[in-house]
Structures are given as C-alpha cells and as structure tokens.
Amino acid sequence: MLDKSHKHVTCENCLAKNSSLFKSFCNEEVDDLNIVKSCSYFKKSQPLFIEGSMPRGVFCLNKGKVKIFSRGEEGKEQIIHVAKEGEIVGFRAMFSEEPYKVTASTLEESNICFISKADFLNLVDTNVTLRNGIMKELSTELANRVTYITNMAQKSVRGRLAFALILLEEIYTGEMINLTREDLANFVxxxxxxxxxxxxxxxxxxxxxxxxxKIEILNHDKLITISGT
Amino acid sequence: MLDKSHKHVTCENCLAKNSSLFKSFCNEEVDDLNIVKSCSYFKKSQPLFIEGSMPRGVFCLNKGKVKIFSRGEEGKEQIIHVAKEGEIVGFRAMFSEEPYKVTASTLEESNICFISKADFLNLVDTNVTLRNGIMKELSTELANRVTYITNMAQKSVRGRLAFALILLEEIYTGEMINLTREDLANFVxxxxxxxxxxxxxxxxxxxxxxxxxKIEILNHDKLITISGT
DNA sequence: AAAAAAAAGTGACCTAAGTCACATTTTAAA
DNA sequence: TTTAAAATGTGACTTAGGTCACTTTTTTTT
Structure with missing residues (x-):
C-alpha cells in the first residue's frame, strides 16, 4: 500500500528516476518545481483527465502506471501508451489550446504530482533546455506513432502482440507485465x-x-522475430 | 507544365496560400525568408528526402502534392499524410537529431522551396510566434495520429476508406482526388x-x-456515416 | 466468509479481407 | 508509332480473426 499523503515526495528524489523532460534541471530549478507542484494519491482505475475536457496542467508520475487511450466509435478503448514512473503525462495538450483527445487513467494505485498549466508554461518559457527537450520529445513521439500506424495497418495480430509485449517489457522493467486481458487487447x-x-x-x-x-517474457529474441510478422 | 526555373516564386505570393506556420510573419520576416530559401522544380515521383537519411532542412510546397510514408517489414508503403500547397514538410525532424523515419515523395510535378536546417532553426530561435506555432502544430498532429491509430485498429476497411476520402477531399480542394489505387490502398x-x-x-x-x-465525391454526408463503421 | 461482479478462458461459427492468377486498359518510353 | 511497362480491374479461393454464447476462475465488495 502506498502512503496516501506521501508528503515525503520531493521532486529531487522523484526525478532521480528517469524523467526525460526535467532531467537537465539544476538544483535550483528542481526547488522551484518542488514549490509549484502538488502531490496526490490515486487509487486504481482513477482518471487523471478525460477526453473532451480542457487541459488544466500536467501530471508527473512518481509511482504507478497510467494508460492513455482514446475511444473509438462504439466506445471501445484504444490504448495509445502506457506511462510509467518518471514520465510527464498530458504536456502535449498544453500547447494545442484544444480539449484532450485522450483519457489518462491509472492502472494501479499511484502517487502523482500536478503542475498547473500556468506554472508549466512559465517553466517552458523561461527554460530553453526544457523547451528544446519538449520539442524533441514531441518530434520523437510523432515519429514513433508512424511506426505504430504502420504496424497497425500491416502486421498480423500475432506480430502486433509480440511488438506490444516488447514495449511492455521495457515499461514493466524489474516486474512482470500486469494488465487485464482486455487492456492488452485494446493496446494490441x-x-x-x-x-x-x-x-x-x-x-x-x-x-x-x-x-x-501476470506475464513473464521467456524468449525476447523470438518476440522480435515474430513482431516482424 | 510548371515553370522549371520558376524564378517568379517569392515567399510573399506563395505564403498567400495557407501555410499555417509562417502565416504570422510580417513583411520584413517574409523578406528574410525569401533570401534564405532556394526553389526547385520536382518532377512526379521524385523524393524530397528518404527514410534513414539525416535531415538537412525543411521543404515548403509552393505547388504540387507530396506523400509522406513509412515502409513496413516487407517494404510496403504506409502513407501517413498527403501534404498540399502551402505546407511545410519535414520540420518535425529538425528537432529530433535522428534520421528520417519517413520518406517524402512528390505525387505530381511540383515547385518546392528548401530552407536549410541552420536557417530554419535560426528562425525558430528568434521568432516566438513561429516557435509557438510549431509547438502547437506538433501537438495537434500528435492528437490527430491518435485518431488515425484508433481508426486503423477499430474500423473496417470500408469505414477507413470513407474516412480517407473525406481527408483527401479537403486536400484536393477545387480539384478531383488523383491517386493511384495502390497509393490510396497504402493510405487506407x-x-x-x-x-x-x-x-x-x-x-x-x-x-x-x-x-x-480521378475520384469525385458525390455524397459527402454518406461518407461521414460510413466512416463511423 | 459469502455473495456479487469482473475477468479469464473455450468452442463453434461466420465473414471481411487477403492472396493468387489473370485479362484489360492506360501511360510512358524507345 | 510501336513496344514495354505500369496500373486497373475481376474471379476464385483461403484464412485470420471477429462474434456470440457459455463456463470457470479470480477479484472485489458486502
């Protein structure tokens, strides 16, 4: 069970994980971040934000995993991404001035910090490294989605499942993949x-x-072969 | 037949079309742009850049259409986007420091201007409006690809074709959709x-x-209905 | 601990969509 | 203008993968 108040969470030890966006921050900048962020405890299956609503800020995952999905015509979830500890979720929507096109929801109980839109944009404006990091991140992600689309259009379900397991193996490093069969199906x-x-x-x-x-990968290489299918 | 030298192309009358990125430019800025850009004539099926190569600059479409695609395992093209007059192609790769993940190739004879990476990044650095426009554009595109992925995963081919035709109707405004059946299949x-x-x-x-x-749309509304399938 | 509700798993069946193998038409090249 | 090469279009056949209808197991709630 996670600490529900988790007042112990400071940006300093949180960022130690693997955040790609704030990693360039110096001590002073981390302190600033620490002041503007607010932390909260999320239980399992709790939404951070919902498709159609207006973005109010970004979420920084200290502990726990979050699925990002959109809903198709019949309401079926299409999972686009599974975010893990250290990731910042929802920052894409900070720049578009449009409602969220996706929903984010916890896959397990989580400690998640919130930074308001104003504070976040202020950081982006004043920090060149952060800004460049964001532009790079947006571009990389765009490139990744090209692969995603091509896979979806051209690979067999078997190939896509292999590919998904490879991605999830990375996301669940040090633990076993733990998703409902429905979530996994909606990802594949x-x-x-x-x-x-x-x-x-x-x-x-x-x-x-x-x-x-829970799923344990026994033969990673074979998955790579199959994912080419 | 297009003018192969097309020395008459100046940014001023080109931008008059619909470029979303440079539209905020004042006269002076357009003049600057006009100096750094170089124009050339592309014949049909000529690549602007190729998957795997390193980005050297951006391409601004004055006249003509360009397909952007990635190749799946067996080399099959997956068309991600069809760019039209006024669009700037390849700017996503300016920020990622990685080789192109996609190929861009003309669908018809085209007049296309080139702006080198250094010149483009210089513009981005010095022009806040352009930079914000780019961030917004990247975010919006990312959101569009979510829809694209969801469609690909959940819709029937019939539904996807209807969706594709709606998109193409917009891209080929004022003229008829003109793609080989193979290209259209690779888009759908x-x-x-x-x-x-x-x-x-x-x-x-x-x-x-x-x-x-050439394809002419007779019943747009019915396409919308079918695209929900 | 019992009851209720999700989730996981199986079998039978069906059909959308892929593949292969050509015929025909259009476009480009020599 | 002939030849070659793409591109378009059809028919026959196969199959991956979806749907439906259940049973069993696991989780969650009371």
Missing part, C-alpha cells in the same frame, strides 16, 4: 478472445509464461 | 484489390464517381 488492437488465444500459443511455444494474469 | 491500409472492390461499391451506391483514375 484486437478482440479479447483473440488475444487470449494468441497468449496461449505463446505459452505453448515457451515464449512467455503466465503467473495468474 | 489495405490491399489494392480490396480497395478497388470497395470503390466499386461506393460507385454503385452513388457516393462517388470516377473519371479515369
């Missing part, structure tokens, strides 16, 4: 039943092993 | 044969009409 872009059948195939082929819902 | 994310069959269905349903390869 397939029906839950199809996903379950394919996971069984992977088990039979000794590529993965399951412990309850 | 399907096999060429399937695409041809679906186009025939649309013709039978009097949603579109073809003049040779």
């Amino acid at each position: 872009g397939t029906a839950t039943e199809t996903l379950i059948r394919l996971l069984k195939d992977f088990k039979d082929e000794e590529i993965i092993q399951t412990h309850g819902r | 994310g399907t096999a060429t044969e399937t695409l041809i069959r679906l186009l025939k269905d649309f013709k039978d349903e009097e949603i579109i009409q073809t003049h040779g390869r």
Whole structure:
C-alpha cells in the first residue's frame, strides 16, 4: 500500500528516476518545481483527465502506471501508451489550446504530482533546455506513432502482440507485465478472445509464461522475430 | 507544365496560400525568408528526402502534392499524410537529431522551396510566434495520429476508406482526388484489390464517381456515416 | 466468509479481407 | 508509332480473426 499523503515526495528524489523532460534541471530549478507542484494519491482505475475536457496542467508520475487511450466509435478503448514512473503525462495538450483527445487513467494505485498549466508554461518559457527537450520529445513521439500506424495497418495480430509485449517489457522493467486481458487487447488492437488465444500459443511455444494474469517474457529474441510478422 | 526555373516564386505570393506556420510573419520576416530559401522544380515521383537519411532542412510546397510514408517489414508503403500547397514538410525532424523515419515523395510535378536546417532553426530561435506555432502544430498532429491509430485498429476497411476520402477531399480542394489505387490502398491500409472492390461499391451506391483514375465525391454526408463503421 | 461482479478462458461459427492468377486498359518510353 | 511497362480491374479461393454464447476462475465488495 502506498502512503496516501506521501508528503515525503520531493521532486529531487522523484526525478532521480528517469524523467526525460526535467532531467537537465539544476538544483535550483528542481526547488522551484518542488514549490509549484502538488502531490496526490490515486487509487486504481482513477482518471487523471478525460477526453473532451480542457487541459488544466500536467501530471508527473512518481509511482504507478497510467494508460492513455482514446475511444473509438462504439466506445471501445484504444490504448495509445502506457506511462510509467518518471514520465510527464498530458504536456502535449498544453500547447494545442484544444480539449484532450485522450483519457489518462491509472492502472494501479499511484502517487502523482500536478503542475498547473500556468506554472508549466512559465517553466517552458523561461527554460530553453526544457523547451528544446519538449520539442524533441514531441518530434520523437510523432515519429514513433508512424511506426505504430504502420504496424497497425500491416502486421498480423500475432506480430502486433509480440511488438506490444516488447514495449511492455521495457515499461514493466524489474516486474512482470500486469494488465487485464482486455487492456492488452485494446493496446494490441484486437478482440479479447483473440488475444487470449494468441497468449496461449505463446505459452505453448515457451515464449512467455503466465503467473495468474501476470506475464513473464521467456524468449525476447523470438518476440522480435515474430513482431516482424 | 510548371515553370522549371520558376524564378517568379517569392515567399510573399506563395505564403498567400495557407501555410499555417509562417502565416504570422510580417513583411520584413517574409523578406528574410525569401533570401534564405532556394526553389526547385520536382518532377512526379521524385523524393524530397528518404527514410534513414539525416535531415538537412525543411521543404515548403509552393505547388504540387507530396506523400509522406513509412515502409513496413516487407517494404510496403504506409502513407501517413498527403501534404498540399502551402505546407511545410519535414520540420518535425529538425528537432529530433535522428534520421528520417519517413520518406517524402512528390505525387505530381511540383515547385518546392528548401530552407536549410541552420536557417530554419535560426528562425525558430528568434521568432516566438513561429516557435509557438510549431509547438502547437506538433501537438495537434500528435492528437490527430491518435485518431488515425484508433481508426486503423477499430474500423473496417470500408469505414477507413470513407474516412480517407473525406481527408483527401479537403486536400484536393477545387480539384478531383488523383491517386493511384495502390497509393490510396497504402493510405487506407489495405490491399489494392480490396480497395478497388470497395470503390466499386461506393460507385454503385452513388457516393462517388470516377473519371479515369480521378475520384469525385458525390455524397459527402454518406461518407461521414460510413466512416463511423 | 459469502455473495456479487469482473475477468479469464473455450468452442463453434461466420465473414471481411487477403492472396493468387489473370485479362484489360492506360501511360510512358524507345 | 510501336513496344514495354505500369496500373486497373475481376474471379476464385483461403484464412485470420471477429462474434456470440457459455463456463470457470479470480477479484472485489458486502
């Protein structure tokens, strides 16, 4: 169980993780950040923000994972990204002056800090390194989504599942992949039943092993081969 | 036939079209731009840049259309975007310090200007409005790709074709959609044969009409309905 | 600890869409 | 203008993967 007040969370020890955006900050800048941020405890399946609402700030993940998804016509979730500790979520929407096109929701109980839009934009305005980092991040992400689209359009579901597992292995470093079959299916872009059948195939082929819902990767190389399918 | 030297192309009358990025420029800034840019004539199917190569600058489309695509495992093109007159192509790669993840190639003969990376980044550094425009553009595009991914994962090919035609109608304003069936299939994310069959269905349903390869939209509303499929 | 509600998993069936193999038409090149 | 080469279009066939209808297991709530 996480500490629900978690007053102990300071930016200094939080950033120690792997935030790509604030990593260039000097001590003084981290202190500034520490002053404007506010922390809170999120339980499992709690939204940070919802598609259609107006962005009010960014969220910095201290502990826990968050899924980012959009809903298709029939309301089916399409998971675009799973964010992990150290990531800043929702900063793309700070620049577009438009409502969120995605929803962010915790996958497990989490400690998450909030920085208001005004404070964040002020940081961006005054910090060249941060600004360049953001532009680079936006561009890289745009490039990643090209791959994502191409995969979705051209690969088999089996290939996409292999690719998704490789991504998730990275996101769940040091622990096992822990997603409902439905979430995994919505990430891969397939029906839950199809996903379950394919996971069984992977088990039979000794590529993965399951412990309850948790998935352990046994043969990373084989996943890479299959992901080319 | 376009003028191959097209010395008459000045930024002033070019920007009159619809460039979203340079539109805020004052006369003086446009003059600066005019000095650093160099123009050239591209014939049909000529690449502006190629996946894997290092970005050297941005391309500004004065006349003509350009497809942006990535290649899947078996080399099949996945068209991500069709750029039209007034658009600036390749600026995303200016910030990522990485090789292009996509190829850009003309769909028809074109007049295209080039601005070197150094000149472009200099503009971005010194012009706050341009910089904000770029950040906004990157964010908006990122949001659009979420829709793209969700469509690809959840819609039928018929629904995706309808969606593609709506987008292309906008891109080919004032003229008819003119793409090879293969390009259109690679945009929709399907096999060429399937695409041809679906186009025939649309013709039978009097949603579109073809003049040779060119496609005319007859019933825009019905396309919207179908694109929800 | 019991009850209720999610989630996981299976089997049977169906169909959208891919593949292959050509015929025909259009476009580009020699 | 002929030849070559793309691009378009059709038919026959196959199959990946979706849907539906359940059962079983795991979680959550009371």
